Amino acid sequence: RMAGPPARTAPGARQQVQGGEGRPEPATGATPARDTRAPFRFDYERFRRSLRHPLRFRKRSVLLSGFIQFYSIFIQFCSSQMMKFAWDNYKQYALGKNELRPLTKNGHIGNMFGGLRGATVIDALDTLYIMELEEEFQEAKKWVEKSFDLNVNGEASLFEVNIRYIGGLLATYYLTGEEVFKSKALELGEKLLPAFNTPTGIPRGVINLGRQDTLKAPFFSPCSGMSWSWGWASAGSSILAEFGTLHLEFLHLSELSGNPVFAEKASASHLVLNRVEKPQGLYPNFLSPVTGNWVQHHVSIGGLGDSFYEYLIKSWLMSDKKDLEAKKMYDDALEAIEKHLVKKSAGGLTYIAEWRGGILDHKMGHLACFSGGMIALGAEDAGEERRQRHMDLAAEITNTCHESYARSDTKLGPEAFRFDAGSEAMATRLSERYYILRPEVVESYMYLWRLTHDPKYRQWGWEVVKALEKHCRVEAGFSGIRDVYTTTPTHDNMQQSFFLAETLKYLYLLFCEDDVLSLDDWVFNTEAHPLPVNHTNFKAAVQH
Ligand code: DMJ
Numbered sequence: 001r002m003a004g005p006p007a008r009t010a011p012g013a014r015q016q017v018q019g020g021e022g023r024p025e026p027a028t029g030a031t032p033a034r035d036t037r038a039p040f041r042f043d044y045e046r047f048r049r050s051l052r053h054p055l056r057f058r059k060r061s062v063l064l065s066g067f068i069q070f071y072s073i074f075i076q077f078c079s080s081q082m083m084k085f086a087w088d089n090y091k092q093y094a095l096g097k098n099e100l101r102p103l104t105k106n107g108h109i110g111n112m113f114g115g116l117r118g119a120t121v122i123d124a125l126d127t128l129y130i131m132e133l134e135e136e137f138q139e140a141k142k143w144v145e146k147s148f149d150l151n152v153n154g155e156a157s158l159f160e161v162n163i164r165y166i167g168g169l170l171a172t173y174y175l176t177g178e179e180v181f182k183s184k185a186l187e188l189g190e191k192l193l194p195a196f197n198t199p200t201g202i203p204r205g206v207i208n209l210g211r212q213d214t215l216k217a218p219f220f221s222p223c224s225g226m227s228w229s230w231g232w233a234s235a236g237s238s239i240l241a242e243f244g245t246l247h248l249e250f251l252h253l254s255e256l257s258g259n260p261v262f263a264e265k266a267s268a269s270h271l272v273l274n275r276v277e278k279p280q281g282l283y284p285n286f287l288s289p290v291t292g293n294w295v296q297h298h299v300s301i302g303g304l305g306d307s308f309y310e311y312l313i314k315s316w317l318m319s320d321k322k323d324l325e326a327k328k329m330y331d332d333a334l335e336a337i338e339k340h341l342v343k344k345s346a347g348g349l350t351y352i353a354e355w356r357g358g359i360l361d362h363k364m365g366h367l368a369c370f371s372g373g374m375i376a377l378g379a380e381d382a383g384e385e386r387r388q389r390h391m392d393l394a395a396e397i398t399n400t401c402h403e404s405y406a407r408s409d410t411k412l413g414p415e416a417f418r419f420d421a422g423s424e425a426m427a428t429r430l431s432e433r434y435y436i437l438r439p440e441v442v443e444s445y446m447y448l449w450r451l452t453h454d455p456k457y458r459q460w461g462w463e464v465v466k467a468l469e470k471h472c473r474v475e476a477g478f479s480g481i482r483d484v485y486t487t488t489p490t491h492d493n494m495q496q497s498f499f500l501a502e503t504l505k506y507l508y509l510l511f512c513e514d515d516v517l518s519l520d521d522w523v524f525n526t527e528a529h530p531l532p533v534n535h536t537n538f539k540a541a542v543q544h
Pocket of ligand 1: 528
């Protein structure tokens with residue numbers, strides 16, 4: 001049994017998914033989005049009243065503040081100006097494309113989002129709003145209202161569409177109460193449901209977003225609503241960090257629509273994962289959606305595994321600490337990680353190694369650096385001994401990730417760093433020296449700051465601001481760099497949408513007061529889109 005959204009209407013009653021007029025019936029063979037058409041209204045005002053800290057973003061007056069506050073307001077201002085610069089250039093050269101190419105001053109579409117456009121717009125919305133960049137927020141909103149087209153036909157990553165588009169739209173709805181964001185999120189959520197049509201209910205990674213209700217080109221293809229596993233994933237398997245990173249958004253889709261189907265789909269994976277035997281308590285990264293068995297024994301808290309663990313602890317927090325199943329899964333997983341993967345280098349740096357069928361790979365990816373923040377967040381409610389141990393572990397990992405930045409010439413960290421062959425927190429392979437504007441290290445600084453108020457985290461954040469300005473700012477935006485170990489790096493010509501969604505948002509929040517998006521009220525999805533904690537004590541609705 002999982003803590004989930006309420007079943008608001010009698011079983012069998014017809015409910016409506018809000019905002020979708022004339023919603024299409026799914027094509028034969030597709031997962032029905034349940035025929036649910038009775039009126040349902042999410043009470044936005046009630047939700048706002050349920051927040052423990054009223055929403056406020058306004059900065060304190062500089063005149064009324066002391067030196068410390070002046071310093072933090074100044075850095076807030078710097079990060080909001082970086083956001084404005086990133087947005088203005090995207091708007092000027094790439095509006096409607098997925099990302100900005102800041103050197104060539106054009107847009108990039110890529111193939112992750114199945115024909116959807118405007119990934120940067122959707123990822124930027126809540127950051128613009130939180131930073132009170134009002135004019136820019138209105139520009140982004142106008143694009144969503146007028147140009148964001150969901151009638152597309154193409155192969156999308158279920159994970160990426162969920163964390164960036166659905167997460168970004170849901171967060172902006174909760175912050176603003178503007179219906180357009182809710183209705184787009186729900187419409188898109190329905191398009192993802194066919195991916196769950198597998199024998200185990202574990203979704204496949206790729207879904208065709210083509211409409212399932214029409215035979216007319218260009219929105220219909222024989223593949224509409226079909227799903228696949230990634231070609232590169234072993235033997236048709238699904239990836240832990242992908243099927244395990246749906247829960248937060250899908251629970252909110254059910255919450256806003258009154259339709260439990262989303263929560264039910266996302267919860268199926270916990271059932272399968274609780275049944276399957278785990279090698280030494282660890283979760284391998286590849287699982288067959290057909291048999292529900294592991295396909296390969298590679299375990300990582302970085303890429304391919306990362307946000308699965310994050311969503312376990314955040315599911316518990318988002319349920320107002322009622323989802324005890326998710327909490328237990330998290331506690332057990334962390335215990336196995338502590339036992340088998342956490343290591344200390346000769347130089348005294350704590351790191352989390354990867355595991356390949358019993359053999360340790362002494363490497364940490366930049367992606368794995370989110371874990372400092374996650375472990376600190378999860379430590380909160382544990383007993384005294386465990387709480388202290390986890391806070392220490394979180395601080396040590398965050399320190400190691402800071403070292404990976406501090407030991408580079410640019411003061412930005414590489415994609416992966418190693419602890420072997422005499423190396424300590426540095427990339428040893430040419431192919432791992434790049435930095436693509438990733439957020440994970442500043443994400444951990446933000447959580448550790450909020451939970452300890454140790455000023456070093458703000459100091460480290462300021463170092464990142466300076467390094468980004470020095471090495472990543474180019475004439476028309478911010479760009480990733482190809483080698484963090486040279487002071488004259490070449491640029492990769494890509495301003496990733498997560499730079500606006502996450503890196504700049506976390507830097508900004510690091511210098512805000514704690515009640516700006518308080519951790520009592522909000523959990524950040526893995527793309528840093530804030531989703532509210534369910535304080536209203538809804539009954540558990542998802543039954544196994
Ligand atoms: C983001 O899209 C998300 O944080 C995801 O969980 C991992 N990768 C990127 C940023 O590095």
